[in-house]
Amino acid sequence: xxxxxxxxxxxxxxxxxxxxxxxxxxxxxxxxxxADILGADALPCSRAEAMSVPAVARARHLTAGTAAPxxxxxxxxxxxxxxxxxCQGSDGQTGTLxxxxxxxxxxxxxxxxxxxxxxxxxxxxxxxxxxxxxxVELDGRPRRMVxxxxxxxxxxxxxxxxGAYLFTDAAGVPIDRPVVYLPGPHEGILNFAQRSIKGAVxxxxxxxxxxxxxxxxxxxxxxxxTLxxxxxxxxxGATRQALQDNNSILFTNSAVETKDHPIDSAELLIEGRNAxxxxxxxxxxxxxxxxxxxxxxxxxEYATLTGRNQxxxxxGLSLYLDSVAARLSMDDVVPAGQxxxxxxxxxxxxxxxxxxxxxxx
Numbered sequence: 001x002x003x004x005x006x007x008x009x010x011x012x013x014x015x016x017x018x019x020x021x022x023x024x025x026x027x028x029x030x031x032x033x034x035a036d037i038l039g040a041d042a043l044p045c046s047r048a049e050a051m052s053v054p055a056v057a058r059a060r061h062l063t064a065g066t067a068a069p070x071x072x073x074x075x076x077x078x079x080x081x082x083x084x085x086x087c088q089g090s091d092g093q094t095g096t097l098x099x100x101x102x103x104x105x106x107x108x109x110x111x112x113x114x115x116x117x118x119x120x121x122x123x124x125x126x127x128x129x130x131x132x133x134x135x136v137e138l139d140g141r142p143r144r145m146v147x148x149x150x151x152x153x154x155x156x157x158x159x160x161x162x163g164a165y166l167f168t169d170a171a172g173v174p175i176d177r178p179v180v181y182l183p184g185p186h187e188g189i190l191n192f193a194q195r196s197i198k199g200a201v202x203x204x205x206x207x208x209x210x211x212x213x214x215x216x217x218x219x220x221x222x223x224x225x226t227l228x229x230x231x232x233x234x235x236x237g238a239t240r241q242a243l244q245d246n247n248s249i250l251f252t253n254s255a256v257e258t259k260d261h262p263i264d265s266a267e268l269l270i271e272g273r274n275a276x277x278x279x280x281x282x283x284x285x286x287x288x289x290x291x292x293x294x295x296x297x298x299x300x301e302y303a304t305l306t307g308r309n310q311x312x313x314x315x316g317l318s319l320y321l322d323s324v325a326a327r328l329s330m331d332d333v334v335p336a337g338q339x340x341x342x343x344x345x346x347x348x349x350x351x352x353x354x355x356x357x358x359x360x361x
Contacts, residue, residue, distance in 0.1 A: 045190045045197050047125050053200040055277035055291050059284040060124055067320055068117035071343040074334060081338050086145045088112060095134030095144035104169055105132060106152040115147045119182060120320050122150050124284060127188030133178035142333060145180060182327045185319035193283040200276035207269050223255040285316035309347045
């Protein structure tokens with residue numbers, strides 16, 4: 001499957017495709033053709049589709065936006081060690097990349113903040129990320145590194161070498177520079193949470209439809225004249241056009257009576273979307289309150305901001321931080337005996353008093 005697009009590879013891994021359809025997923029057809037063959041519902045979720053759900057967007061913003069500005073520290077035992085240049089360099093980290101390579105991998109100059117922001121984004125949605133080493137130190141370890149956009153690279157198993165992988169660009173050409181592959185804490189919500197994401201997308205579309213058309217109009221015939229199907233269709237079309245052209249004002253004669261049927265949307269717009277947000281929070285490992293969602297009968301969960309952050313760090317955010325830190329602590333990135341970690345003290349610092357420091361009289 002070396003030449004497949006990532007969308008096609010994701011489609012090939014979908015467990016809900018029928019066996020007779022699975023065989024088709026080894027071709028190089030793009031997502032548009034797959035939509036025609038299998039139907040849009042059978043295609044894997046895209047990041048754009050997931051981000052159209054407010055709860056997913058907020059979960060991504062909070063997770064990636066909180067992790068990215070956290071300072072990286074290097075340690076040797078309990079003591080801090082000097083930071084490598086790639087942790088803090090502000091020159092864009094593109095190093096010795098040529099203009100052709102920049103175009104090949106879709107890379108632009110990156111600050112450490114944006115590199116980490118989009119790395120965590122990759123982990124949330126896809127479960128993996130890739131950094132390209134653009135310059136090395138005298139000992140051969142990375143000096144500068146940039147994150148490669150997810151659509152611009154691929155990971156393929158090497159034949160006859162169990163556990164070995166070949167990294168290529170989007171066209172399937174092997175990457176001839178050192179890379180640092182960063183596996184995430186899970187396989188990505190676009191792979192394992194498609195049902196909850198697609199359900200949330202459907203709820204958003206239903207909410208939009210109800211907002212545009214909060215009631216349905218019935219054309220009730222009061223005469224005994226029998227209308228043909230074509231006449232009924234023509235009458236409905238004329239009514240729809242009249243609503244558009246006359247500021248929703250209709251004129252009817254004695255043969256037709258209009259009846260409006262308001263849609264009770266409270267359960268859908270409030271309870272349904274709240275349930276969808278709860279599912280997204282579970283998928284991303286985030287306290288529901290951070291997505292403004294609540295479980296039935298829930299009360300205030302946190303007495304302080306610090307308490308909320310500590311619980312999120314313990315049971316959710318640390319999944320992503322630890323995955324990145326563990327990979328960056330390996331001997332091909334930092335010297336043996338050193339490790340990399342995020343400084344999370346700003347998240348769990350004690351609440352400061354709103355006023356000045358109290359003094360005694």
